[in-house]
Amino acid sequence: MLTKRIIPCLDIKDGRTVKGVNFENIRDAGDPIELGALYAAQGADELVFLDITATNERRKTLSELVTRIARHINIPFTVGGGISSVEDVSVLLNAGADKVSVNTAAFRNPQLLNDLSREFGSQCIVLAIDTRFEDGDWFVYLNGGRVKTDIRTTDWATEAVERGAGEILLTSMNNDGTKQGFALDITGRLSQSLNVPIIASGGAGTMEHFADVFEKAQADAALAASIFHYKEMEIPDLKNYLYQRGIQIRF
Amino acid sequence: MKTAILKYNAGNIRSVLFALDRLGVEATVTDDPEELRSADKVIFPGVGEASTAMNYLKERRLDELIKDLKQPVLGICLGMQLLCKHSEENDTECMGIFDLPVKKFQSPVKNLLKIPQIGWNNIAGLHSTLFEHVPENSYMYFVHSYYVALGPDTTAIANYIINYSAALHKDNFYAVQFHPEKSADAGQQLLDSFLKL
Numbered sequence: 001m002l003t004k005r006i007i008p009c010l011d012i013k014d015g016r017t018v019k020g021v022n023f024e025n026i027r028d029a030g031d032p033i034e035l036g037a038l039y040a041a042q043g044a045d046e047l048v049f050l051d052i053t054a055t056n057e058r059r060k061t062l063s064e065l066v067t068r069i070a071r072h073i074n075i076p077f078t079v080g081g082g083i084s085s086v087e088d089v090s091v092l093l094n095a096g097a098d099k100v101s102v103n104t105a106a107f108r109n110p111q112l113l114n115d116l117s118r119e120f121g122s123q124c125i126v127l128a129i130d131t132r133f134e135d136g137d138w139f140v141y142l143n144g145g146r147v148k149t150d151i152r153t154t155d156w157a158t159e160a161v162e163r164g165a166g167e168i169l170l171t172s173m174n175n176d177g178t179k180q181g182f183a184l185d186i187t188g189r190l191s192q193s194l195n196v197p198i199i200a201s202g203g204a205g206t207m208e209h210f211a212d213v214f215e216k217a218q219a220d221a222a223l224a225a226s227i228f229h230y231k232e233m234e235i236p237d238l239k240n241y242l243y244q245r246g247i248q249i250r251f
Numbered sequence: 252m253k254t255a256i257l258k259y260n261a262g263n264i265r266s267v268l269f270a271l272d273r274l275g276v277e278a279t280v281t282d283d284p285e286e287l288r289s290a291d292k293v294i295f296p297g298v299g300e301a302s303t304a305m306n307y308l309k310e311r312r313l314d315e316l317i318k319d320l321k322q323p324v325l326g327i328c329l330g331m332q333l334l335c336k337h338s339e340e341n342d343t344e345c346m347g348i349f350d351l352p353v354k355k356f357q358s359p360v361k362n363l364l365k366i367p368q369i370g371w372n373n374i375a376g377l378h379s380t381l382f383e384h385v386p387e388n389s390y391m392y393f394v395h396s397y398y399v400a401l402g403p404d405t406t407a408i409a410n411y412i413i414n415y416s417a418a419l420h421k422d423n424f425y426a427v428q429f430h431p432e433k434s435a436d437a438g439q440q441l442l443d444s445f446l447k448l
Contacts, residue, residue, distance in 0.1 A: 002364075002411055003371045003390065040435065045371055070269050076392055076433045096265045098433060121299055123367050123394045167369060195358070197365045220365060250371040250390040 003248045004214045005045035005221035006235060007199060008228045010035055011052045012081070015065060017229065033068055039228065040075045042235040045250060047073065048101070048169070048223060050128075051081025052144060063095040070096025078126055078169075084112070086119050093120060101126035101169055104142040107149070107156065110163055117164025126199070127165035129153055131186060132173040138186045145173050154189060161194050168194065169223065171201040179205025179227070181212060188217035199223050207233065207241040214247050254278040254446065255290035257317070260307045261297040261329055270432035274443055284316055292446060293320055296432075297329030298394070301353070302341035305333060314346050323448045324424050331419065331426035332397060340397050348424050351402045356412050367396040368411045374429070379406035379420040381427075381444045389437040391417070391429035399428060 010017045010032045017032045036047050049069065051062055066079055079092050080101030089100050106112050106127060116125045130141040131153040138153040157168050168190060172183035182200045191198045197220035200213045204224035213219045227233045242249045254271065256264055258280045271278045278294070279286060287293055295317065297304060308314045317324065317334075326334045333345045338353035345353070358364045371390040391409075398415040401408065407418035409428070419426040425445060431438035 001372065002368060002393075005370050070266060071272065074270065074273065074433065074435050074439060076394075076430075094265060096269060098266065123298065123369065123396075166367065195361070195365055197369050220370070 001248045003045070003250045004219070004242070005199075006043075006210070006238060006249075007046045007048055007221050007223040008035075008039045008044050008235070009048040009050060009201065009223045009225040011050050011225060012062065012065070013052055015062070032065065033072055035229065036069055036077070037072050039235060040073050043239055043251065044075065044235055046075060046221070047077040049077060049079050050101070051079075063091050066092055066095040066097050080126070080128055084109075086112075086115050089116055089120060093124065099124040099126050099167075101128040103128040103130065104147075106160065106165075107140060107142055107151075110159065113160055113163035113165050117166070122164050122166035122196075125165055126167045126169050127157070127160045128169040128171065129157060130171050130173055131183075133183070133186070138172075138183075141173060153186060154193065157190050157194060161196050165196065167197045167199060167220075169199040169201060172203060175203030176201070177226070178203055181205065181209040182217065182219070182222065184212060184217040187213060187219050191218040191220070197221060207238050210238060211242060211245050211247060214242070215245075252276070252292070252446070253290045254292045254294065255287050256280045256294045256296060257287065257313070257330075258282040259297075259304065259311075259313065261299040261304045264296055266430075267294060267296045267327070267432045270439065270442055271446075274439065274446065276446055282311065282313060287316060288320070291322055292448070293317075293322060293324045295324060295326045295330035295334070297327060297333065299329055300340060301329065301332060301338040301343040301345070301397070304329060305343050305345060308333070318346055318348060321423060323445065325445050326424070326426035327432070328395060328428060328430060331428055332399060334419075334424060334426050335399055338397060349399070349402070349404050349419050349421060349426070351399050351404070351416065351419070353397050353399050355397050358412065364412055367394055369394050371434075372409050372411060372417075372429075374407040374409050374417040376408045377406065377418075379418065379425070380448065381418065381420070381425055381441050382407065383444055384440045385437050385444075391427075391431070391434040391438060393429045395428060
């Protein structure tokens with residue numbers, strides 16, 4: 001059976017792992033390669049490295065860092081942040097990344113998704129969406145959550161999949177950093193309406209939150225950062241809990 | 252020992268190199284016929300689309316070269332599919348070393364099972380020297396929309412929607428649908444066994 005995936009996310013700024021609360025107040029949380037290797041050894045199913053400063057500062061992603069990560073880590077990892085062209089993706093995949101995630105640039109230029117999936121295959125193209133619930137629906141935000149759009153998340157996700165996105169990494173800005181649980185409604189809506197895996201992100205605080213997003217929202221994977229970085233939750237304990245709950249998980 | 256990784260227009264060569272490096276093996280990435288023929292082991296990786304990859308190989312006559320190799324060859328993911336007879340992916344004639352069809356996953360109920368299959372799945376019915384040190388039901392990392400049907404050469408079975416070939420073996424040809432280079436310790440163990448054949 002295919003298992004649900006637990007994905008620690010390492011937000012990278014200036015080569016260090018950081019984690020913002022509600023996308024603000026960044027604190028240092030350690031060396032990304034050290035952390036990544038630790039998580040892999042603990043049973044993380046995949047890793048995501050997001051260069052959170054990239055879009056805003058127009059910085060190209062960290063291909064050297066990617067290579068160092070790839071050398072040390074024997075599980076798949078995704079790299080995102082500031083990716084806006086086929087050339088950007090080519091550099092990162094050649095540096096050793098397994099997948100890339102695109103966000104703002106794909107929204108501004110949706111053809112990018114067609115181009116990337118044709119060039120590299122959908123399986124390595126993750127579309128990241130930052131979303132906030134307001135005025136009765138979930139809307140897409142850009143530039144690391146700083147720019148609001150009037151496009152509904154369900155509409156953008158549907159179009160993105162048609163254009164070739166192979167997975168959706170959905171971060172609820174309402175939930176992110178709150179530790180009150182994942183956004184079950186929008187995660188469930190996307191999971192039921194789309195034929196690609198949905199990675200739920202934002203709000204993980206307890207082990208039950210992970211069980212809920214898998215059982216109630218049919219998420220294929222769940223991503224979290226600070227609870228792992230600050231050792232509030234250990235991956236083996238989480239996996240053991242999910243296994244006891246009858247959720248398919250890899251040991 | 253000389254290990255060669257076939258260089259062609261399909262991805263993930265770098266991660267295979269890194270995985271071999273972690274096992275202390277230095278490999279050459281090459282499309283030079285002499286280098287490939289003289290290598291002790293040949294790895295045929297692949298992520299991408301079947302017809303594009305097959306056309307690329309044919310234009311350079313690499314398909315003929317692969318078929319004639321006598322040393323242990325390991326096909327990975329798309330590499331495995333291209334060693335089969337025919338792929339439904341853009342109706343592609345493949346190399347036919349394994350007389351098996353490559354088909355597309357069809358979800359029985361809309362969106363119930365996502366395609367591609369992305370993630371960790373267990374493999375069972377293991378019976379090839381490659382799995383000597385890999386426990387039954389080990390989890391491996393898969394990323395694929397097309398699968399190889401079961402057949403006499405099947406040496407590992409995975410289930411996603413249906414049972415299909417997670418691994419094949421015939422003569423000097425070995426193939427795995429999953430990515431051993433990304434499958435943590437179990438995958439590393441398999442690569443190590445291949446290198447020691």
